[in-house]
Amino acid sequence: xxxxxxxxxxxxxxxxxxxxxxxxxxxxxxxxxxxxxxxxxxxxxxxxxxxxxxxxxxxxxxxxxxxxxxxxxxxxxxxxxxxxxxxxxxxxxxxxxxxxxxxxxxxxxxxxxxxxxxxxxxxxxxxxxxxxxxxxxxxxxxxxxxxxxxxxxxxxxxxxxxxxxxxxxxxxxxxxxxxxxxxxxxxxxxxxxxxxxxxxxxxxxxxxxxxxxxxxxxxxxxxxxxxxxxxxxxxxxxxxxxxxxxxxx
Amino acid sequence: xxxxxxxxxxxxxxxxxxxxxxxxxxxxxxxxxxxxxxxxxxxxxxxxxxxxxxxxxxxxxxxxxxxxxxxxxxxxxxxxxxxxxxxxxxxxxxxxxxxxxxxxxxxxxxxxxxxxxxxxxxxxxxxxxxxxxxxxxxxxxxxxxxxxxxxxxxxxxxxxxxxxxxxxxxxxxxxxxxxxxxxxxxxxxxxxxxxxxxxxxxxxxxxxxxxxxxxxxxxxxxxxxxxxxxxxxxxxxxxxxxxxxxxxxxxxxxxxxxxx
Ligand SMILES: Nc1ncnc2c1ncn2[C@@H]1O[C@H](COP(=O)(O)OP(=O)(O)OP(=O)(O)O)[C@@H](O)[C@H]1O
Ligand SMILES: [Mg+2]
Numbered sequence: 001x002x003x004x005x006x007x008x009x010x011x012x013x014x015x016x017x018x019x020x021x022x023x024x025x026x027x028x029x030x031x032x033x034x035x036x037x038x039x040x041x042x043x044x045x046x047x048x049x050x051x052x053x054x055x056x057x058x059x060x061x062x063x064x065x066x067x068x069x070x071x072x073x074x075x076x077x078x079x080x081x082x083x084x085x086x087x088x089x090x091x092x093x094x095x096x097x098x099x100x101x102x103x104x105x106x107x108x109x110x111x112x113x114x115x116x117x118x119x120x121x122x123x124x125x126x127x128x129x130x131x132x133x134x135x136x137x138x139x140x141x142x143x144x145x146x147x148x149x150x151x152x153x154x155x156x157x158x159x160x161x162x163x164x165x166x167x168x169x170x171x172x173x174x175x176x177x178x179x180x181x182x183x184x185x186x187x188x189x190x191x192x193x194x195x196x197x198x199x200x201x202x203x204x205x206x207x208x209x210x211x212x213x214x215x216x217x218x219x220x221x222x223x224x225x226x227x228x229x230x231x232x233x234x235x236x237x238x239x240x241x242x243x244x245x246x247x248x249x
Numbered sequence: 250x251x252x253x254x255x256x257x258x259x260x261x262x263x264x265x266x267x268x269x270x271x272x273x274x275x276x277x278x279x280x281x282x283x284x285x286x287x288x289x290x291x292x293x294x295x296x297x298x299x300x301x302x303x304x305x306x307x308x309x310x311x312x313x314x315x316x317x318x319x320x321x322x323x324x325x326x327x328x329x330x331x332x333x334x335x336x337x338x339x340x341x342x343x344x345x346x347x348x349x350x351x352x353x354x355x356x357x358x359x360x361x362x363x364x365x366x367x368x369x370x371x372x373x374x375x376x377x378x379x380x381x382x383x384x385x386x387x388x389x390x391x392x393x394x395x396x397x398x399x400x401x402x403x404x405x406x407x408x409x410x411x412x413x414x415x416x417x418x419x420x421x422x423x424x425x426x427x428x429x430x431x432x433x434x435x436x437x438x439x440x441x442x443x444x445x446x447x448x449x450x451x452x453x454x455x456x457x458x459x460x461x462x463x464x465x466x467x468x469x470x471x472x473x474x475x476x477x478x479x480x481x482x483x484x485x486x487x488x489x490x491x492x493x494x495x496x497x498x499x500x501x502x503x504x505x506x507x508x509x
Contacts, residue, residue, distance in 0.1 A: 148342040155308045155336045155411075156359045157329040166359060170346050248346045 034216050041220045050221075053206075058225055060202040061122070065191040065229075068126025072187070073180060075127070076134030084142045084168070085160060093135070101132040105190060109197040122194030122202060129186035137179020141172030170248055177244040181237035188230040203229075254319075255409060255441040256284035256307055261316035263302055276302045278466035279316070287439040291452035291459045293502060299467030300445040301339065304413050307443060308334055320409060328409065332360045335407030335440075337415040341398040343386040349373065349397050350382040356405045372400040375430060391418040396427070403434065410442040416451070428454055429483065436480050449498045453477075454486060461501045471501050 019038055026037030044050060079097070083090040105125045112121045145167050153163050195204025203226045210219030263277040276299040284290045292300050305311040306318050309325030320328045328334060343352050353372055357364040373379055376396035386394055395418050402410060416424045432455055435442060446452050452459045453475055461471040473494070477485050485491055 146342075148338065148340040149344065151305075151308075151310050151338070152336070152342045153359060154310055155329050155334050156356050157332050157334075158359045159361075162359045162361065166355070167344070170344070 036217050036220060040217050041224055044217050044221045045225065054221070054225060057201055057203050057206050057222065058229060060199070061188070061191050061195065061204065061226065062229060064122035064194065064199075064202065065126050065187040065233075067123040068128075068190055069130050069183065069187040071123070072127035072130030073134045073183065076131040076136075076179075077138050077176065079131070080135050080138035080142060081164070081169075083139065085164065090139075094139075097132050097135045100128055105129065105193050109194055112194075113197050119199055121197055122191040122199055122204065124190075125194040126187045126190030129190040130183040133183040133186055134176070134179045137175050137182070138172055141175025141179075142168050144175055145171035173248045174241075174245045177237075177241040181234065181241045184233040184237050185230045188226060188233070192226055254283040255286040255288070255321055256282070256443060257317075257319045257322075258282045258303070258307070258313075259317045259319075261303070261306065261313040261318060263299065263306065263311070264314045275466035277313075278468050280462075280467060280469055282460060282469060284441055284443060286441055288458065289435060289442045289444070289456045291456035292443065292445045292462065293447070293449065293452055293459060293498060294462030294467065295464045295502060296447075298462045298464050300462065301413055303467070304338075304411050304443060304445055307409075308336055308411055332356065332405050333408040334411060335402035335405065335409070336411045336413075337395075337398045337402040338413045339417065341386075341394045343394055343397055343401075345386055348383045348385055349378055349389070352386065352397055353400045353404055355401060360405070368404060372404055375403075375434070376400045376427075392420065392423050395419060399427070399431075406438065407440065410440045412442065412444045414445055414447065417447070424448075424451070425483075431455060432481060449495050449502070450486060450491075452498070453491060453494055454481060459498060461498060471498075473498070 023038045025031045026035050026040070045054065079093055083093040105128070108128070109121055109125060112124050116124060142164075149167055149171070150163075153167050158166070191202070192204040192207065195202035196208050199205055203222045206222035207219055207226075210216065210222060259281055261277055261280045262275070264272070265274045265276055267273045280299075280303065282290075282303075292303065294300050302311060306313055307320065307325060309318075309329050312318075318325060321333070325334075344355065347355065350369060350373065354364045354366075354369050370382075373382060376399060378393060378396060378400070381389065381393065386397070389397070395415060399412075399415055402412070402415075416427050419427060428451055435455070444452070444455060456475055459471075459473045459475060460469055461473070462468065463470045475494070476490070477488075
């Protein structure tokens, strides 16, 4: 009973069920010929002849996503800190961030394709998605310090810089780490969509090629690989988030 | 206002807005209170009579609706800006991500001053937390947290000490011990101190003057000089005069205590 209630066991069970369902639907042909059984997708991913192709594609996507993640997160934190120190900027920054998030990246991509140097679109789209999430998380985190702590810093004669560094930023870390976790899938989605619109290589390129050439198994392999990358990043970010929450709350 | 008072509250009224009431809550009503330099004043009064509000206004955390608050002849904010206050409020307000040692050293860091490690260690020993230097607040009992709070208030040797029921969460034995320690520290430094407390004995044992406030709105009801010479041994609490004064203060507090 106790084992059955463990969320990890339940999660594993759910994943297994999903895989079985995928396999069954694919094998029976219920989902049409665009729904291959999972075993064929896995077989393609496991084929050493394809590793070079998948490796280069995944590497390109990962590098674009990581670049976007790092720059987007830094920009989001810096923007949130700036608006925190200069409150008159806050409504404008909020609107800018919300606006950038409201425009679908599919619509932005062609614009960036024209504006940016070749190959810059995946990382840029990735960075925009990350920046929005991290900005919102940081901005709300910077307001998380308790009133009693704020009062203490006032009585201690804290200047804004000391207050930010010793109270508000540490108090914001749990919220920032949550934002960083949620930003992991956004980084990958941004990179993949950016690659659809033109990149020399990447999982997005494989997906588009698979679609256009009707290589259904290749298409699914690239999708699965992107999902696995996202999941791995998400798990790492979850571990970091846990550690931060334990320390700073 | 007395010239040269360390803390001077003149005709202070504080009205808080309250939902559904046009005139709001009158927390303090024309309170005038002077604390001389080096004087220890204890503030007694029923719950909700505005003691914390009065202390917060002295620290510059709140402003009177009418009247003035001066500390050393200056606005409280000016004193805070040069780290002239030591405060221990009802809520211990320790930073959860800092160890005991770093919490006590925080005032140095906030002021941008070099941490005096020897002074921090001395205070840790004073509040009997040796061995817990690296512990985080969540690993401490309520009483231990409150002792860290006091150590942090004292670390910069402030000109004015503001204490809001700092021993409220402590058991009777620890509380008495802290009272003795506070008296010892205070006798050495003679820091101007304003202490809010619910305990009549604590007020009489520690203070030069006990100010009793009435219930809402808070007004000064009684201003009682404490006659016992210093240093005061614990035995003072067993003297008939101590009991007589104590009974008088309890009686002064009682009408409000009987209210719902
Ligand atoms: N920020 C605030 N907003 C609105 N009303 C407030 C605020 N702070 C205090 N009050 C009101 O002012 C009155 C006095 O509050 P205060 O906290 O000063 O009382 P106290 O004497 O410290 O009580 P206790 O002994 O329970 O700590 C209360 O009626 C309270 O409701
Ligand atoms: Mg109070």
